[in-house]
Amino acid sequence: MANDAEAKVVFERPHALLPVVTNYCPGCTHGIVERLVAECLDELDVEGDAIGVAPVGCSVMAYDFFGCDMIEAAHGRAPAVATAVKRVHPDAVVFAYQGDGDLASIGMAETIHTATRGENITVIFINNAIYGMTGGQMAPTSLPNQVTQTSPYGRDVATAGYPVRVAELLSSLDGVAYLERVCVDSPKNVRKAKKAIKKAFETQVAGRGYSLVEVVSTCPTNWGLTPQEAFAWMRENMLPYYPLGVYKDVVADGYADAAEAARARAAACPLVNPDASEEGGAR
Amino acid sequence: MSAELRIVLAGFGGQGVLFAGKVAAYAGLIDDREVSWLPSYGPEMRGGTANCSVTLSDEPIGSPLVTTPDVLVALNQPSYDKFVDEVRPGGVIVADTSMIADMRVRDDVETFGVPATKMAEEAGLKGLANIVLLGKLFAVTGFCSRETLDAAIEKCVPPRKAALIEKNKQAVDLGMGA
Amino acid sequence: MAEKVLMKGNEALAESALRAGCRFFFGYPITPQTELAAYMSKQMPKVGGTYLQAESEVAAINMVYGASAAGARVMTSSSSPGVSLKGEGISYMAGADLPGVIINIQRGGPGLGSIQPSQSDYWQATRATGHGDFQIVVYAPSTVQEMADVAFNAFDVADRYRTPVMILGDGLLGQMMEPVVLPDPVDPADLPAKPWATTGHKHARPHNVANSLYLTAEDLERLNFERYERYEQIKATEQRFEEYLCDDADIVVVAFGASARVARSAVNAAREKGIRAGLFRPVTLWPFPVDGLRATLGTARAYLDVEMNMGQMVDDVRLVVEGRAPVEFLGRAGGMIPTPEEVLARIEEINERIGE
Numbered sequence: 147m148a149n150d151a152e153a154k155v156v157f158e159r160p161h162a163l164l165p166v167v168t169n170y171c172p173g174c175t176h177g178i179v180e181r182l183v184a185e186c187l188d189e190l191d192v193e194g195d196a197i198g199v200a201p202v203g204c205s206v207m208a209y210d211f212f213g214c215d216m217i218e219a220a221h222g223r224a225p226a227v228a229t230a231v232k233r234v235h236p237d238a239v240v241f242a243y244q245g246d247g248d249l250a251s252i253g254m255a256e257t258i259h260t261a262t263r264g265e266n267i268t269v270i271f272i273n274n275a276i277y278g279m280t281g282g283q284m285a286p287t288s289l290p291n292q293v294t295q296t297s298p299y300g301r302d303v304a305t306a307g308y309p310v311r312v313a314e315l316l317s318s319l320d321g322v323a324y325l326e327r328v329c330v331d332s333p334k335n336v337r338k339a340k341k342a343i344k345k346a347f348e349t350q351v352a353g354r355g356y357s358l359v360e361v362v363s364t365c366p367t368n369w370g371l372t373p374q375e376a377f378a379w380m381r382e383n384m385l386p387y388y389p390l391g392v393y394k395d396v397v398a399d400g401y402a403d404a405a406e407a408a409r410a411r412a413a414a415c416p417l418v419n420p421d422a423s424e425e426g427g428a429r
Numbered sequence: 430m431s432a433e434l435r436i437v438l439a440g441f442g443g444q445g446v447l448f449a450g451k452v453a454a455y456a457g458l459i460d461d462r463e464v465s466w467l468p469s470y471g472p473e474m475r476g477g478t479a480n481c482s483v484t485l486s487d488e489p490i491g492s493p494l495v496t497t498p499d500v501l502v503a504l505n506q507p508s509y510d511k512f513v514d515e516v517r518p519g520g521v522i523v524a525d526t527s528m529i530a531d532m533r534v535r536d537d538v539e540t541f542g543v544p545a546t547k548m549a550e551e552a553g554l555k556g557l558a559n560i561v562l563l564g565k566l567f568a569v570t571g572f573c574s575r576e577t578l579d580a581a582i583e584k585c586v587p588p589r590k591a592a593l594i595e596k597n598k599q600a601v602d603l604g605m606g607a
Numbered sequence: 608m609a610e611k612v613l614m615k616g617n618e619a620l621a622e623s624a625l626r627a628g629c630r631f632f633f634g635y636p637i638t639p640q641t642e643l644a645a646y647m648s649k650q651m652p653k654v655g656g657t658y659l660q661a662e663s664e665v666a667a668i669n670m671v672y673g674a675s676a677a678g679a680r681v682m683t684s685s686s687s688p689g690v691s692l693k694g695e696g697i698s699y700m701a702g703a704d705l706p707g708v709i710i711n712i713q714r715g716g717p718g719l720g721s722i723q724p725s726q727s728d729y730w731q732a733t734r735a736t737g738h739g740d741f742q743i744v745v746y747a748p749s750t751v752q753e754m755a756d757v758a759f760n761a762f763d764v765a766d767r768y769r770t771p772v773m774i775l776g777d778g779l780l781g782q783m784m785e786p787v788v789l790p791d792p793v794d795p796a797d798l799p800a801k802p803w804a805t806t807g808h809k810h811a812r813p814h815n816v817a818n819s820l821y822l823t824a825e826d827l828e829r830l831n832f833e834r835y836e837r838y839e840q841i842k843a844t845e846q847r848f849e850e851y852l853c854d855d856a857d858i859v860v861v862a863f864g865a866s867a868r869v870a871r872s873a874v875n876a877a878r879e880k881g882i883r884a885g886l887f888r889p890v891t892l893w894p895f896p897v898d899g900l901r902a903t904l905g906t907a908r909a910y911l912d913v914e915m916n917m918g919q920m921v922d923d924v925r926l927v928v929e930g931r932a933p934v935e936f937l938g939r940a941g942g943m944i945p946t947p948e949e950v951l952a953r954i955e956e957i958n959e960r961i962g963e
Contacts, residue, residue: 215816218703
């Protein structure tokens with residue numbers, strides 16, 4: 147008979163992740179990030195209250211991987227779908243899981259407006275600077291001079307313009323409560339990424355406003371590199387362009403939530419801050 | 430009058446053209462008749478001309494858009510010019526002569542010129558030229574009973590402007606006597 | 608009997624939707640449906656519902672998709688150019704078998720077109736609201752009362768068959784006021800449960816998924832076959848139409864929505880002249896009232912299809928008539944409304960011809 151120490155479970159599949167085989171390529175970081183999301187749903191004990199929205203892209207099948215209720219959205223529309231789900235079920239934990247083409251190109255309008263409305267949802271954003279599922283085309287986050295199938299001579303900024311830095315862009319919006327950029331290239335960074343994802347969900351549960359975690363990722367298959375080479379390329383080229391860190395945290399800034407921070411930012415505007423002693427308020 | 434009365438009311442935006450039309454339509458509703466009310470809509474409503482079509486009938490109404498009106502109520506020059514020739518021969522025109530300087534009078538319709546804007550202002554009923562003209566239309570066509578017209582006014586004036594109900598009724602009186 | 612009130616078509620659609628238990632509205636401003644959104648923005652907060660002005664028509668319809676997946680009765684409204692943008696989401700709703708009500712208060716087209724009334728989105732509504740093999744139920748009311756009635760009913764039909772339902776109006780019907788008796792309100796709490804909805808499983812059932820993606824061709828084909836079996840059921844039970852003086856009609860005028868009002872006046876005028884004319888008015892454009900129209904073949908010697916477009920529903924009329932009688936077309940476009948006089952003139956012309 148085995149002793150107690152031997153029987154102790156030290157590692158298992160998160161409950162919120164279903165026991166199915168994913169469609170991800172070897173070395174892809176989607177698997178790591180989806181696992182982190184599932185671990186957070188488990189630890190916060192919200193799987194039963196969670197409703198996830200999957201994108202179009204490599205993680206399109208995420209609705210088969212997560213154990214919570216799931217909705218498959220049209221390309222780029224996950225934030226709009228998530229917005230409505232949260233309005234119907236304000237007590238549910240609603241998240242969108244999106245890639246760079248989905249979130250920052252075809253769905254940019256939905257992304258920005260969902261953020262600025264301060265929808266109390268969580269977005270997990272995978273930025274690997276390429277369209278993976280369709281075979282490696284230039285993404286809104288592809289770096290200048292990056293070679294892709296549709297920028298075969300390297301992304302020419304004179305004709306294709308510049309990449310979008312999503313965390314920086316969204317940090318200017320008042321509806322946002324928490325924004326962090328992380329990566330998952332090492333155990334240490336995986337732990338940091340999980341902390342950020344958990345904090346994002348906690349932000350939602352506390353009703354503080356919109357939260358997004360951008361995960362700088364890799365695409366070994368379409369980059370034409372081994373997983374280790376891909377991480378090295380990411381560290382060398384992507385991290386200088388997309389620096390890791392917290393881009394907005396209204397709690398750390400001393401506010402209860404995004405709404406309070408927004409009022410303080412517009413303190414000089416009487417329409418935003420009607421005198422509390424006056425009857426009636428804003429008109 | 431025939432069983433169907435087709436009215437066009439036209440003027441500048443802000444002259445209360447749509448409101449006067451709504452009062453006429455409500456009068457029909459109260460009398461349990463078939464009624465329709467159709468506004469012009471879009472950019473022309475903003476600062477330009479506004480008009481509406483009102484039909485009162487004893488039969489289901491076809492198109493709510495009145496193209497050959499039995500009655501034209503015109504509150505300004507451009508509206509008069511635009512619609513004067515569309516009135517059916519034998520029809521009626523009620524026009525605000527304080528706003529229409531150049532009134533080409535047709536000999537095959539009955540035309541009633543009423544200086545409604547001036548009369549309303551002198552009577553302390555500024556802004557109610559529309560109802561003065563509606564009062565005249567009522568006197569000429571008798572499209573409903575006076576009780577019905579008063580009830581329609583009460584229905585159309587929003588509760589927060591209830592003080593205006595009496596003034597509207599006075600404006601009807603003024604128009605009837607004009 | 609409930610009180611008769613004077614209401615705009617757009618407002619009657621909105622009020623009736625609220626009474627049907629719709630508590631979620633997502634839209635984007637466009638003329639001539641604006642009053643509908645304005646009405647919702649005023650009333651939704653009073654009943655604990657959500658009015659949300661979306662950043663685009665695309666976002667609005669995808670919010671409808673989300674709210675529907677989450678189990679709510681939900682509506683969006685727009686006008687022609689905006690409905691084109693909604694095509695994506697409507698296709699996804701059909702593919703994921705999600706109910707919802709979409710209003711199109713049509714205006715002249717193509718392109719930005721005009722803001723005046725039109726019926727030029729008939730093909731779009733009945734043939735291709737979006738990509739892929741699917742149909743949606745389409746109602747074409749012709750009075751404000753009927754707008755209230757179909758809006759109330761649309762939510763039941765959408766839920767029963769798990770399909771998007773469109774109400775196809777136009778600027779004339781949306782803007783006009785007529786007396787209307789509104790339906791008695793339903794409490795959303797009393798509506799039938801939706802066990803398929805994504806509401807959070809509470810560890811009490813397997814996870815629900817709202818989805819239109821099937822990478823295995825055999826699976827997707829089977830789902831399409833199943834969906835079309837449901838469409839057959841809809842065709843068998845949901846055809847709606849109105850017949851007016853068709854019993855002995857030599858000439859049957861076919862028209863829907865606003866143009867049917869004009870056609871009705873023309874039919875009355877023709878009868879006064881001793882011409883046996885009648886009006887056949889489809890209330891459902893899909894399913895097209897095939898059975899009802901076919902029944903008119905007993906007496907009809909000619910058909911006149913009247914539309915505010917260049918000739919769209921006339922295709923469906925010809926498919927039913929199958930060459931057994933001539934089908935003529937009279938259309939106005941670009942926001943023009945046909946007059947009873949021009950319709951009457953055409954009826955008289957046809958009458959002379961068939962009399963020969």
